[in-house]
Amino acid sequence: MTGVAEARALTALDVDGEQALARTWATPRGLWGFLTTVDAKEIGKRYVVTGLAFLALGGVLALVMRTQLARPESGLISPDRYNQIFSMHGTTMMFLFAVPIMEAMGLYLTPLMVGSRTMAFPRLNAFSYWIYLAGGVMLYVAYLLNIAPEAGWTAYVPLSGPEYSAGKRTDIWAQMVTFTEVAGLAAAVSMATTILKMRAPGMSLARLPLFMWSMLTTSFMVMLAMPAVMLATSFLISDRLIGTHFYNEAEGGSNLLYQHLFWFFGHPEVYIIFLPGLGMVSEITATFCRRSVFGYPVMVLSLLSTGFLAFGLWVHHMFATGLPHLGDSFYTAASMTIALPAGVQIFCWIATLWDGKPRFATPLLFVVGFVITFVAGGLSGVMLASVPLDLQVHDTYFVVAHFHYVLIGGAVFPLLGGIYYWFPKVTGRMPDEVAGKWSFWLIFLGFHLTFFPMHILGLRGMPRRVYTYGADMGWADLNLLSTLGAYLLASGLLVYLLNLVVAARRGWPAGPNPWNAGGLEWATSSPPPPHNFGATPVVEGREPLWLPGEFPVMHGLDVEHREVLLTTIADGKPDIREGSPGPSIWPLLSALAVSLLFIGSIFDEWFLVWAAIPVMLCLIGWFWPKSSHSKLVKAPDDKIPGALA
Amino acid sequence: MTARLVGDLSPLPAAGFRSHGLWFWAAMGFMVIEGAGFALACAAYIYLMNGAREWPLDGVAPDLGWGTAMAVLLVASLVPNALMSRASRRRLAGPTQLWAGVVFVLNTLALVVRGFEFLHLNTRWDANAYGSIVWALILLHTVHLLTDFIDTCFVTLLLFTHPIDTERFSDVDDDSVYWGFVVACWLPIYLLIYWAPRWAP
Amino acid sequence: MTRLPARLALAAAPGLVLCSCRGVQTMLDPAGDQARDIDVVWRAMLIVCGGMYLLVLGFLAWALWRARRPAPVGAPAIGHTPAERTLERSLSAWVALIVAGLVTLVTISFLVDRSLAEVGPQPLRVKVTAHQWWWQVDYDGSPQSQIVSTANELHLPLNRPAVVELQAHDVIHSFWAPNLAGKVDLIPGRTNYVAITPRRLGGFRGQCAEFCGLEHAKMAFDVTVESPEAFEAWRRSQLAEAQVPTNAQQVHGQQLFQTKACVMCHRIQGAEAGGSTGPDLTHLMSRRHIAAGALRNSRGDLAAWIADPQGVKPGTTMPRVPLTSDELNDVVAYLEMLK
Numbered sequence A: 001m002t003g004v005a006e007a008r009a010l011t012a013l014d015v016d017g018e019q020a021l022a023r024t025w026a027t028p029r030g031l032w033g034f035l036t037t038v039d040a041k042e043i044g045k046r047y048v049v050t051g052l053a054f055l056a057l058g059g060v061l062a063l064v065m066r067t068q069l070a071r072p073e074s075g076l077i078s079p080d081r082y083n084q085i086f087s088m089h090g091t092t093m094m095f096l097f098a099v100p101i102m103e104a105m106g107l108y109l110t111p112l113m114v115g116s117r118t119m120a121f122p123r124l125n126a127f128s129y130w131i132y133l134a135g136g137v138m139l140y141v142a143y144l145l146n147i148a149p150e151a152g153w154t155a156y157v158p159l160s161g162p163e164y165s166a167g168k169r170t171d172i173w174a175q176m177v178t179f180t181e182v183a184g185l186a187a188a189v190s191m192a193t194t195i196l197k198m199r200a201p202g203m204s205l206a207r208l209p210l211f212m213w214s215m216l217t218t219s220f221m222v223m224l225a226m227p228a229v230m231l232a233t234s235f236l237i238s239d240r241l242i243g244t245h246f247y248n249e250a251e252g253g254s255n256l257l258y259q260h261l262f263w264f265f266g267h268p269e270v271y272i273i274f275l276p277g278l279g280m281v282s283e284i285t286a287t288f289c290r291r292s293v294f295g296y297p298v299m300v301l302s303l304l305s306t307g308f309l310a311f312g313l314w315v316h317h318m319f320a321t322g323l324p325h326l327g328d329s330f331y332t333a334a335s336m337t338i339a340l341p342a343g344v345q346i347f348c349w350i351a352t353l354w355d356g357k358p359r360f361a362t363p364l365l366f367v368v369g370f371v372i373t374f375v376a377g378g379l380s381g382v383m384l385a386s387v388p389l390d391l392q393v394h395d396t397y398f399v400v401a402h403f404h405y406v407l408i409g410g411a412v413f414p415l416l417g418g419i420y421y422w423f424p425k426v427t428g429r430m431p432d433e434v435a436g437k438w439s440f441w442l443i444f445l446g447f448h449l450t451f452f453p454m455h456i457l458g459l460r461g462m463p464r465r466v467y468t469y470g471a472d473m474g475w476a477d478l479n480l481l482s483t484l485g486a487y488l489l490a491s492g493l494l495v496y497l498l499n500l501v502v503a504a505r506r507g508w509p510a511g512p513n514p515w516n517a518g519g520l521e522w523a524t525s526s527p528p529p530p531h532n533f534g535a536t537p538v539v540e541g542r543e544p545l546w547l548p549g550e551f552p553v554m555h556g557l558d559v560e561h562r563e564v565l566l567t568t569i570a571d572g573k574p575d576i577r578e579g580s581p582g583p584s585i586w587p588l589l590s591a592l593a594v595s596l597l598f599i600g601s602i603f604d605e606w607f608l609v610w611a612a613i614p615v616m617l618c619l620i621g622w623f624w625p626k627s628s629h630s631k632l633v634k635a636p637d638d639k640i641p642g643a644l645a
Numbered sequence B: 001m002t003a004r005l006v007g008d009l010s011p012l013p014a015a016g017f018r019s020h021g022l023w024f025w026a027a028m029g030f031m032v033i034e035g036a037g038f039a040l041a042c043a044a045y046i047y048l049m050n051g052a053r054e055w056p057l058d059g060v061a062p063d064l065g066w067g068t069a070m071a072v073l074l075v076a077s078l079v080p081n082a083l084m085s086r087a088s089r090r091r092l093a094g095p096t097q098l099w100a101g102v103v104f105v106l107n108t109l110a111l112v113v114r115g116f117e118f119l120h121l122n123t124r125w126d127a128n129a130y131g132s133i134v135w136a137l138i139l140l141h142t143v144h145l146l147t148d149f150i151d152t153c154f155v156t157l158l159l160f161t162h163p164i165d166t167e168r169f170s171d172v173d174d175d176s177v178y179w180g181f182v183v184a185c186w187l188p189i190y191l192l193i194y195w196a197p198r199w200a201p
Numbered sequence C: 001m002t003r004l005p006a007r008l009a010l011a012a013a014p015g016l017v018l019c020s021c022r023g024v025q026t027m028l029d030p031a032g033d034q035a036r037d038i039d040v041v042w043r044a045m046l047i048v049c050g051g052m053y054l055l056v057l058g059f060l061a062w063a064l065w066r067a068r069r070p071a072p073v074g075a076p077a078i079g080h081t082p083a084e085r086t087l088e089r090s091l092s093a094w095v096a097l098i099v100a101g102l103v104t105l106v107t108i109s110f111l112v113d114r115s116l117a118e119v120g121p122q123p124l125r126v127k128v129t130a131h132q133w134w135w136q137v138d139y140d141g142s143p144q145s146q147i148v149s150t151a152n153e154l155h156l157p158l159n160r161p162a163v164v165e166l167q168a169h170d171v172i173h174s175f176w177a178p179n180l181a182g183k184v185d186l187i188p189g190r191t192n193y194v195a196i197t198p199r200r201l202g203g204f205r206g207q208c209a210e211f212c213g214l215e216h217a218k219m220a221f222d223v224t225v226e227s228p229e230a231f232e233a234w235r236r237s238q239l240a241e242a243q244v245p246t247n248a249q250q251v252h253g254q255q256l257f258q259t260k261a262c263v264m265c266h267r268i269q270g271a272e273a274g275g276s277t278g279p280d281l282t283h284l285m286s287r288r289h290i291a292a293g294a295l296r297n298s299r300g301d302l303a304a305w306i307a308d309p310q311g312v313k314p315g316t317t318m319p320r321v322p323l324t325s326d327e328l329n330d331v332v333a334y335l336e337m338l339k
Helices: A015-025 A030-036 A040-069 A079-114 A122-144 A169-197 A210-241 A255-289 A296-312 A325-337 A339-355 A362-385 A387-393 A397-427 A433-459 A476-506 A586-603 A612-623 B022-050 B064-089 B093-119 B129-161 B166-199 C003-012 C015-019 C033-066 C084-117 C228-239 C248-259 C299-307 C325-336
Strands: A551-555 A563-567 A574-579 B003-008 C124-131 C134-139 C148-151 C153-157 C162-168 C173-175 C184-186 C192-196 C202-207 C220-226 C267-269 C272-274
Touching (some): A040 A079, A079 A122, A079 A255, A079 A397, A122 A586, A169 A210, A210 A586, A255 A362, A296 A339, A325 A339, A325 A362, A339 A362, A339 C084, A362 A433, A397 A476, A586 A612, B064 B093, B093 B129, B093 B166, C033 C084, C033 C192, C148 C228, C153 C162, C153 C228, C299 C325
Antiparallel strands (some): A563 A574, C134 C148, C202 C220
């Protein structure tokens, strides 16, 4: 056992080198270190933990809703409370759990999977976390104060507008969206840059791991989609607070403008959540089938085309609004077309399973669960793509079933598999496999028991977002079944989380590569040292750790100063070294200043002006130039790439 | 499996211009985000315009003078901007300082012109949807003018107060790329705010 | 207690999808042209999507079955296994199958969509205006005096095409009677339309299908499809003015109605009551439900509603008007004669 844990990482330097590097890249101890760390691993871990906490909160809200709906005319919760609860549930899951946790997995894993010491913009990542936390805290404080949003996670106008949504509820919702979008955008810029510029020597784009492809696509989608929701919510807040008329039909505005802007973001948003999951499925499948995923080029093309097509579908959320049907037909065709890359990927994963030597550990069980569940959800999506059929099932429990099938099946199952899979890398300990399998089955069965009946409820006429229903509608039995399923699902998630909590302290020690996987992240120790890799790994093919022969590495990066290697985009040839910032308080201070600006402007628009000053000061502190890295590491100054003459 | 040494990275330079360095990519990311925001705001303008019986909604378009002055100023500023970029990539301290100073003055001038533009929009943000979207577009662009102004201010100041190393030259060059973006974004917005009301039937 | 497991088992039976199709608010029991056309799409989808799903599950099951064979020891494979070519060709076939399936579904969907847009000749015109949380229903008529105003219910003549004009008074709602047609939103500032050609006699139910605030869950309406003669008879009776009170209790009830807050919101043609914030009550007793489907139109429920609207439908616009129990009885007696 001890031999496994102490197996030397392939990329470790000699003892002195490792110690020096660890000191250079260490996070200071104690509270100061906690507040100033820029280590992507630390930030990634806290991001994942916070995301899981929001999953739990959103899940509890769901259980309350299901308990209310278990019986007709239940009377357990008032309509106002119920409307707040379903709005909080959707908002929490979409904005505070799903997107952040996928980005968090990316934050932790990206440097490790591309062979880099850290992410491209370490302080930006730290800022991203604090801003995310601030937004989430603000929303839940509002909930405790009974001023939570109650117009759904979509907050359509005019219901959410100044005339029909009194008080600060919708303003808080809109501003929380701004918080989380800023956090997401920051992480996306860092992720895309890291994947494009900071890969290991020899890691050409053709050798990029599939999870990295999915994170790269996702990052670009985030950059292009999130501005839409920022516009949508900013216009909403300004209509409510300073009397603009973006959405006021009486003064030339348009209710549908909100829906267009929101769904231009909203549709890519679900793919932003879903694509990282697909990447995780690829990584898990390859490892546990002991063969690389079949069809790498089509897999990459599928990811890219899914990301691209996702921007052309948004009107399918608006088929009932009375837009010209000919235009709607285009979106029907586009919405069905996106099933094609998804179908291709499903084939490739099953082909990998078919052709490989599968080992059914918990992560692979989640992959199988993903295939069964997500494909069903995707097919109900094809149904929704048809305008006539959508006009029947839109805004019913059929849609609720559909999106839970694709989001839980397509994103959460892969996520649970992924967290389990990389858990040994993060903590150096193995989770308990028996508990893992139990948790899988409880979650899988609980999920289907909860959500399958909802398809039928929708077909039988039950609309969504209803706090109760009549006893004579005939919906009671299926609702009760669904509620029981929800409790089963919750118990499964509890077992899953407990497994990880216990294993973090008392699991079997894991070596660098307990699963015998092929990716670079398994070349370093578990958990990785602060600097990730001592020697710089060199990549000569896909699944570098499965290549025969010795493992190639390079030396030469500075040990006394924080430094990262930049390589060329297409081929991964070493290009320059660049300095990397150390721990800094500026991300936290900036996040506090920005929070003040965002929260204050809910109450008084002049905050936008006055609170901009501390923000500016913090940014100046943040960007205050440091001494030249070139001079610090005594690098040659004659042939500078990109210089003229 | 054991490791074998195949190369040494220490001869690599520790700085690079444009796409060779990380700050350039931060700016690129920012431009993708802001570009998407601008495009969507322009789309919202066109959407509201298409849905209206007359445009502007109360019949008064913004005064052409100041907006056109801004367009001319910004396009003209691209010349010293390019010269600043060349000088910085040649790593020549003197010319870089000179052209950075010129660009800084033009940035400041642009802010002044923008102030006059605000005064001659002939509509208020709370008048109607037309006023709201016009103000939204011009405010969006102003935020970028301001951030670039602060950035250029800073970068130029440092050229005179600190020793100039390759990283400083690279910052100046990145700033020039961003200024090009700010100018490029103005052109469609200028056309929408100042000419669409005049061209709209 | 033993009934519960039995009910659950029944509910879980897969046959449920097929056998519990009947209902007054379900798309699985189409009773009109539009709903029937949509049902065609639904069945096509079930066949094609169901078929694809079975193929995927089949391939997965095969792969899982193969996993049981003893695994040869060896290095993990990075592509280029012996089965690579077979898999490539299978992938091409799979892509072709998906494309064929999607093209089929898009075509069927498009054709049905076009048929939904067709309206028969001389349609009956009804206007529905959605309020938070009730439906104002007006039947076209000229001159003005021929307009029928009612609330929370539609009557439609069998086999005659109808066009419902949809407007919203406050926020976005959605008009949905699944047995008859798909849903269309009612959006403030816009006018939408839905065509309905009912083909079966009977009573159906519709419900608001776009979250519209506090009592979105209790915003339903009744649809009665009847013979053209019965429809004309209904329309004529709706045009008549309200009945005149005959006994003292009804007279007192009418007085209370006209002096208390009721008259601020409700209209009763022929009595001195002209409020237009709430539903027209001239022929209240001709309706099957009250409070937009929240309660049956029985004496007890009517009394309960008037006595405490906020208890039945918290947040509803109708305030609680303080009445003694005698006053309540008198008002209800008056309303009960508004047939």
